[in-house]
Amino acid sequence: MGMSTHPLIKATSRGATFLRPGRLALSAFALAVLSACGPDEPVGPGQVGDDGGELDARLSTLLAAHRLDGRIEEQLEVKLGRSVDERLAEVGRLLFFDRVLSLTEDNSCAGCHGPNVSFNDAVSISIGVDNNLIVGENRQGPHNLRRAPSVVNAAFFPRLMWDGRFEALSLDPFDNSDGFVFPPPEGTSLSRLDHLLAGQAFTPVVSRIEMAGFDFVGDAGDIRSEIATRVDAIPEYRERFAEVYPAIDAGDPIDYDRIAAALAEFQFTLVRADAPVDWYARGDTSALTASQKRGGILFFGFRAACFECHITEGYANQMFSDFKSHNLAVPQIRPVTTNADFDGPGDNEDFGFEHVSGDPGDRYKFRTQPLRNVAYQPQFMHNGAYVCLEDAVRHHTDVFTSLDNYSNTILPTSLRGPMGPVQPMLDRVHGLSAVPRELTDDDIDDLVAFMHALSDPDAHPDRLASLIPAEVPSGLPLQDFDFNSSSPSCN
Ligand code: HEC
Ligand code: HEC
Structure with missing residues (x-):
């Protein structure tokens, strides 16, 4: 940082x-x-x-x-102004778990937001690239700076990250009319997106220490183009995106805006506030x-x-x-x-x-x-x-x-x-x-x-395990989600 x-x-x-x-x-x-x-x-x-x-x-x-x-x-879809698109959310789920979003192919969103820990971090300070592919207390590799908070319910947060640096100026993450503000280089350029989470999804993939690694030469835009190209080359992603977006069905390549929209859509399905x-x-x-x-x-x-x-x-x-x-x-x-x-x-x-x-x-x-x-x-x-x-x-x-x-x-x-x-x-x-x-x-x-009393039983790891896909379209193996680690015997 x-x-x-x-x-x-x-x-x-x-x-x-x-x-x-x-x-x-x-x-x-x-x-x-x-x-x-x-x-x-x-x-x-x-x-x-x-x-x-x-x-x-x-x-x-x-x-x-x-x-x-x-x-x-029950306010989620009211605020969204539409139903959650199940097909887009499903592509988002696959992408969330797919190491294809990491240029080093050794991390995914789920590597730091694991279902086995209610989409929190499995470790006190995140471990990004150069990890041992375990998501649990035995995850190893160089640590980053902070702990990954859960993405459960993040759909409702008007400011994201531990310092609130991604912000909907309307104080409503569903409303981009006043703009979404990110630190440079993104600035207000992500305000075109429908939800603050779609903007957020632009950032982990370009972080060298989280997902991108240090070898690829290029700036954030180059990294996102490279990822979109890799995703576009996978037939199952093309088919799934084509079902949602007629332009992709007509031959447009998958761009990063669509990838981000899918990741946000999946996170809309992760509301657990009952x-x-x-x-x-x-x-x-x-x-x-x-x-x-x-x-x-x-x-x-x-x-x-x-x-x-x-x-x-x-x-x-x-x-x-x-x-x-x-x-x-x-x-x-x-x-x-x-x-x-x-x-x-x-x-x-x-x-x-x-x-x-x-x-x-x-x-x-x-x-x-x-x-x-x-x-x-x-x-x-x-x-x-x-x-x-x-x-x-x-x-x-x-x-x-x-x-x-x-x-x-x-x-x-x-x-x-x-x-x-x-x-x-x-x-x-x-x-x-x-x-x-x-x-x-x-x-x-x-x-x-x-x-x-603030715990929704449906946010318990055991009830989230079924969200882990059997396999992901890139064919890369999934990470090893350890459901037995964590929860020390305190309170
Ligand atoms: C002055 C503002 C403030 C007050 C008052 C406050 N909190 Fe917090 N709370 C915070 C902040 C800020 C954090 C995150 C701090 C950090 O990580 O550096 C936090 C974190 C927490 C966490 C950990 C959450 C997590 O995900 O790690 C718990 C639990 C918590 N607060 C409970 C309480 C309880 C119970 C009270 C009343 C006794 C309370 N807080 C009063 C500001 C406050
Ligand atoms: C290397 C670990 C790592 C990876 C991989 C990762 N994240 Fe995170 N995530 C974090 C950390 C750490 C934070 C908090 C950072 C901060 O506050 O500075 C965070 C914050 C977030 C938040 C904000 C949550 C809140 O409470 O404000 C969202 C949403 C999120 N990540 C989604 C994603 C998505 C989507 C992906 C995949 C594209 C992803 N993350 C990949 C570590 C990671």
Whole structure:
């Protein structure tokens, strides 16, 4: 990653967009609701835990205040303005798993977004080219810079990547009318595409460290042309694309725009946003345990204050993220062997959103991570510094203790390089992290339980295994997806 700046972010008043009146009004509304029923008071098990009625009254009021109605999944085709094209999605699925998209033929999208880990990364920091073709904890090769987040539900994200650098200016990924902004060289040139995910699909294939490798001579455009030529030379892809696009049927070559559209279409089929919290929001009070209900009340209350960043209303599409970047002072781990450019004097830091804005004040900021299906992840945070969900939650509630206790020995040896400094991060840590929250161990248990309530059972790896094709049109063998690795025995 270069230190490229992102002129449009600075030139427009994005902060003002996010603080638009609707959100302020809602906060005021939420405040009124909160003071009316006092959910900021402790709700430990001994107090109201047995009184399901009171928990339900408080939680359902909070969910309504935060516009969580449990119906976002059915919004996909409404927002798309059409049905998902099953034939195009099927080509996209094959391409997602096909190593033909990698000029070195040793990686695919699924190599870093594996179905065996709910389309997350199998390792804490991605391994791109020069890997051993395993997708699991035994994946080996030089590490890149960050962890690959899940592509499940990414269709609803108005900003993509850990620093939000791919952005729909309308704050609606289905709406390109205000433009899609990418860092140079793409800039706003991908705004012609129908969805932000189609724009995103232009980028991994040209990354030398992720999929392209270092041998091919040419720029990003040359790489995409070469990939399109290779795909076009495979009869099954030509047949499948011809069924969707009359121009290809009439003889046009497959171009990268069509490849990207197919990859996006496949990802539309990866929406999994029907979790117990949604069943509850739709009226099934038995969908959550008492602990999950207490956790939800904490999450949306001021004592834990998770809702300050993990928002559900408006442009957040009920994804539990404000899609803004914040500095939480996450431990800066460093691979022993990397082919990426780390930051700082020790070459062991990641300056995060500063790369996008060019503003040193944005150093160490990363995008608030959407939380649906988080419990299925093998690692947490932008660099997978944590391997237990509870530790990721505790990092938020007491960053000082968390950093004091942190040891990279919880990670595989390949990620135990010299860690980056802590103090520069703490010097500019987000205000909400600057003071530890007063939460008990029971509160933390409840918050973790609530995280589990955000898991759609259909996003579990076992239910995604059937998406792995038996074979792909290039004839290249599939990678080895290890369904037995991951999920350490923490929480
Ligand atoms: C070498 C590993 C690797 C490969 C291969 C890869 N990705 Fe990713 N992907 C990542 C990483 C790492 C990120 C986050 C990068 C960042 O934030 O800087 C990411 C981010 C994404 C996101 C954004 C998700 C979000 O929450 O914002 C999408 C969508 C995505 N990738 C789709 C794809 C597609 C489609 C392909 C294949 C064309 C692909 N990826 C190939 C590693 C990979
Ligand atoms: C100040 C904004 C903010 C607040 C408040 C906040 N978070 Fe986060 N959260 C983030 C950001 C930013 C990340 C990603 C940080 C990174 O990777 O560097 C994150 C990551 C997470 C993750 C890991 C997600 C993943 O995919 O790796 C979990 C779990 C989480 N938050 C839960 C919570 C809970 C529970 C609370 C309340 C106790 C909370 N958060 C409060 C901003 C916030």
